[in-house]
Amino acid sequence: MELKEKLLSSFMAFEERIDVHSELHDVRTAAIKNFEDKGFPTKKDEAWKYTSLNAILKNDFTVFPKEENAVEFNHVKKYFLHEIDTYKVVFIDGVFSSHLSSTTHEGIDVCLMSSALTKPKYKMIIDTYFNQIASKDESLTSLNTAFANEGAYINIPKSKVADKPIEIMYFSTGNEVALMVQPRNLVIVGENSHVQIIERHQSLNENPVLTNSVTEIFAQKRAIVDYYKIQNDTLEANLIDNTYVSQQKESHVSVHTFSFGGNLTRNNLNFYHFGERLTSTLNGITIIGEKQHVDHYTLVKHSAPNCESFQDYKGIYADRSTGVFNGKVYVEKDAQKTNAFQKSNNILLSDKATINAKPQLEIFADDVKCSHGCTVGQLDETAMFYMQQRGIPKKEAKALLMYAFSNAVIENIKIPELKKRITTIIANKLGVKLGFDL
Amino acid sequence: MLSIKNLHASIGDKEILKGINLEVKAGEIHAIMGPNGAGKSTLASIIAGNENYEVTEGEISLDGEDLSELAPEERAHKGVFLSFQYPVEIPGVSVTNFMRTAINETRKANGLEEMPAKDMLKVIREKSELLEIDRKFLSRSLNEGFSGGEKKRNEIFQMAMLEPKLAILDETDSGLDIDALRIVANGVNKLKSDKNAIVVITHYQRLLDYIVPDFVHVLYNGKIVKSGGKELAHELEEKGYDWIKQEQEA
Numbered sequence: 144m145e146l147k148e149k150l151l152s153s154f155m156a157f158e159e160r161i162d163v164h165s166e167l168h169d170v171r172t173a174a175i176k177n178f179e180d181k182g183f184p185t186k187k188d189e190a191w192k193y194t195s196l197n198a199i200l201k202n203d204f205t206v207f208p209k210e211e212n213a214v215e216f217n218h219v220k221k222y223f224l225h226e227i228d229t230y231k232v233v234f235i236d237g238v239f240s241s242h243l244s245s246t247t248h249e250g251i252d253v254c255l256m257s258s259a260l261t262k263p264k265y266k267m268i269i270d271t272y273f274n275q276i277a278s279k280d281e282s283l284t285s286l287n288t289a290f291a292n293e294g295a296y297i298n299i300p301k302s303k304v305a306d307k308p309i310e311i312m313y314f315s316t317g318n319e320v321a322l323m324v325q326p327r328n329l330v331i332v333g334e335n336s337h338v339q340i341i342e343r344h345q346s347l348n349e350n351p352v353l354t355n356s357v358t359e360i361f362a363q364k365r366a367i368v369d370y371y372k373i374q375n376d377t378l379e380a381n382l383i384d385n386t387y388v389s390q391q392k393e394s395h396v397s398v399h400t401f402s403f404g405g406n407l408t409r410n411n412l413n414f415y416h417f418g419e420r421l422t423s424t425l426n427g428i429t430i431i432g433e434k435q436h437v438d439h440y441t442l443v444k445h446s447a448p449n450c451e452s453f454q455d456y457k458g459i460y461a462d463r464s465t466g467v468f469n470g471k472v473y474v475e476k477d478a479q480k481t482n483a484f485q486k487s488n489n490i491l492l493s494d495k496a497t498i499n500a501k502p503q504l505e506i507f508a509d510d511v512k513c514s515h516g517c518t519v520g521q522l523d524e525t526a527m528f529y530m531q532q533r534g535i536p537k538k539e540a541k542a543l544l545m546y547a548f549s550n551a552v553i554e555n556i557k558i559p560e561l562k563k564r565i566t567t568i569i570a571n572k573l574g575v576k577l578g579f580d581l
Numbered sequence: 582m583l584s585i586k587n588l589h590a591s592i593g594d595k596e597i598l599k600g601i602n603l604e605v606k607a608g609e610i611h612a613i614m615g616p617n618g619a620g621k622s623t624l625a626s627i628i629a630g631n632e633n634y635e636v637t638e639g640e641i642s643l644d645g646e647d648l649s650e651l652a653p654e655e656r657a658h659k660g661v662f663l664s665f666q667y668p669v670e671i672p673g674v675s676v677t678n679f680m681r682t683a684i685n686e687t688r689k690a691n692g693l694e695e696m697p698a699k700d701m702l703k704v705i706r707e708k709s710e711l712l713e714i715d716r717k718f719l720s721r722s723l724n725e726g727f728s729g730g731e732k733k734r735n736e737i738f739q740m741a742m743l744e745p746k747l748a749i750l751d752e753t754d755s756g757l758d759i760d761a762l763r764i765v766a767n768g769v770n771k772l773k774s775d776k777n778a779i780v781v782i783t784h785y786q787r788l789l790d791y792i793v794p795d796f797v798h799v800l801y802n803g804k805i806v807k808s809g810g811k812e813l814a815h816e817l818e819e820k821g822y823d824w825i826k827q828e829q830e831a
Contacts, residue, residue, distance in 0.1 A: 524633070529669040531653035532629050532662075533679070533739065534687040540654075543674055543682070550673030550722075 146200050146323075147182055151175065153206050154289060161292055167260065170274050174288035181282035193467040193499045194409055194438040199381050202351045204323035206290075208236040212316040214347065216243055222345050223310055226560045229341075230309040232295040236316055237324040239293060243312075251338075253309055256294040256327055268298065272331055276359050276389040276415060284385045284411075287357040291327035294356075297340065301333040301363075308339040308558055313356075315380075317348030328358040332366040332394075339558060343373040346380045358386045362394035364418065369397050369557055375404040375568055378433065385411045392418025392447070399556065400427040401565055402437045403572050414443045416450050416478070423452040428549045428565075430572055432461035432492075441470045445478040445508075454485040457549045460496035470515070471503040478508050485515040490522060490548060542573040582607045582778050583628070583747055588639035590627050597623045599803035600639070605747070608775035612789055612814060613782045615800035616822040621782045622666060624800070625751045629663040630656045643747065657683075658690035660746030664736040664753050671723040676735065677705060679723045680742050687743065708741040712768045729756025737768045744772070749780045754788035766791030786818040801825050 184191040233243035259265040468487040502515035530540035556562040583605040590598040630653035797813040
């Protein structure tokens with residue numbers, strides 16, 4: 144059976160299994176209908192011109208794993224930011240693992256989507272926020288909405304600083320031959336509040352995985368949200384990440400996407416503005432090789448005056464890897480005094496690697512500052528010669544240069560241990576030991 | 582130490598060096614002067630192993646060992662150092678970390694253990710004092726946002742750290758004010774011994790007042806057309822390069 148058919152026939156069984164109130168039922172029904180109409184996107188869709196899901200969809204994915212799988216903390220410790228204390232919301236094959244998690248309800252809520260969706264005390268919040276900013280039109284988001292049941296639920300009330308970073312971790316054990324998971328996260332950050340979140344999807348063996356994830360982030364007035372996505376998965380793992388950010392006035396939201404692994408990764412990152420003087424930051428580092436594919440598809444919709452957005456994406460592509468950067472900045476008529484900057488710098492390390500960079504600016508206001516710049520190049524030969532001249536061998540010199548190239552984005556990581564972790568991943572990825580921590 | 586025989590080199594179809602002969606012995610300082618476009622920087626680059634140039638004829642050897650097949654880092658490991666006219670910026674890599682990598686890679690290539698961190702810090706302190714470099718400077722990203730003078734001083738600091746056998750200083754005086762020039766020249770003079778050698782490439786005689794050469798060579802149109810003692814530099818300063826050009830074309 145084709146995956147689409149399989150999903151459609153699973154839907155009814157799925158809804159029967161879980162306890163949902165009627166409003167949610169309506170949302171799901173509308174969503175599955177949209178998915179049924181549109182199906183999986185193909186290269187004929189303008190937004191998917193450079194990314195094909197065909198090969199992946201041929202796998203016979205299990206949509207509901209048969210049994211609960213356990214994972215020992217020691218086996219997966221390395222994937223966590225274990226040097227510091229964090230809240231943890233951990234899922235194994237899509238099922239919550241209380242054993243690996245460290246949730247809280249003290250002052251802030253860091254817990255489960257499944258509780259939030261079913262317990263009466265969360266009903267008002269769910270009605271206000273759930274599926275409010277996520278697209279009702281985009282088919283993969285709809286597919287996720289139809290099956291939305293589990294994921295992280297984070298609610299930071301007014302004037303609270305989350306006392307430690309929150310790690311959202313999705314492990315897949317590979318106990319199924321092929322697994323499809325659809326996590327759904329909801330993050331609400333109240334007025335004047337601050338939170339740091341790290342999200343990671345990690346396969347623990349080589350069986351194929353397809354993750355279709357949706358995250359909705361709501362930043363209220365003057366809220367500060369720093370969101371880090373670590374994508375360093377196995378070569379059989381595929382990730383479609385759909386993130387929707389809603390910002391109120393004077394809020395600061397930054398999303399940092401580190402794409403180092405996986406077979407196919409698609410990041411749909413959308414920012415919507417609902418107030419003045421707010422800032423959106425979209426940063427990314429992509430370092431891939433072999434036949435890996437990473438597609439960054441960003442949208443920043445400026446709807447209010449005096450707002451700023453900054454996009455800085457660095458990409459390094461080796462072997463036959465392919466990258467896409469499609470960045471759309473939309474400035475509505477009322478969004479005067481907008482500052483919108485977009486940068487996509489790329490290095491191709493082989494003749495067979497490709498990058499498709501497509502910046503799109505649509506500006507309907509007349510008093511704005513917008514710029515975009517895309518570059519594609521090779522490593523600077525003079526810089527290579529300089530470092531080799533000082534006795535640093537080619538491989539190490541190359542690694543240092545790539546690190547230097549990504550540095551502007553690395554410098555923006557606000558959690559020191561995470562910064563160290565990212566630089567270690569980069570050094571490992573480049574296969575060098577430099578005698579110091581990058 | 583350094584022996585260059587009948588060196589011809591080109592970039593693309595353009596021949597830049599047209600038969601250079603040069604012998605530099607341990608303990609000596611040689612100055613190579615000449616007008617713009619004579620091939621001075623090319624010569625420096627080729628000795629250091631820049632692969633953009635093709636050596637079409639002749640040979641370069643260091644202590645009797647042929648360098649021509651060696652990569653730039655292998656030449657560095659054997660003690661060749663080139664102070665760049667335009668040092669490269671490496672954001673995110675501090676001067677200290679860069680030096681640590683350079684020194685340990687060189688030690689590794691020569692069969693030595695890594696230098697313990699404590700010793701490294703001690704050497705860094707000594708050498709930075711020698712060049713009057715502020716400690717804070719060492720934790721900055723290599724050459725990023727450095728002034729022209731700071732970049733050049735940093736080059737000589739690296740030379741001091743690496744203790745090369747043969748140091749080639751390519752236009753080290755350009756971009757230096759008189760105080761920085763004195764500091765850099767002092768540093769170079771203190772690093773000078775009877776075991777190493779220095780080749781100073783410069784357009785002007787100014788630097789040679791501080792780093793006094795044993796021999797001066799004039800490079801013109803890809804060839805060394807005149808060699809002499811330090812007084813040749815003064816003569817050039819007085820008469821200008823037109824004198825050489827006229828002589829050559831006569």
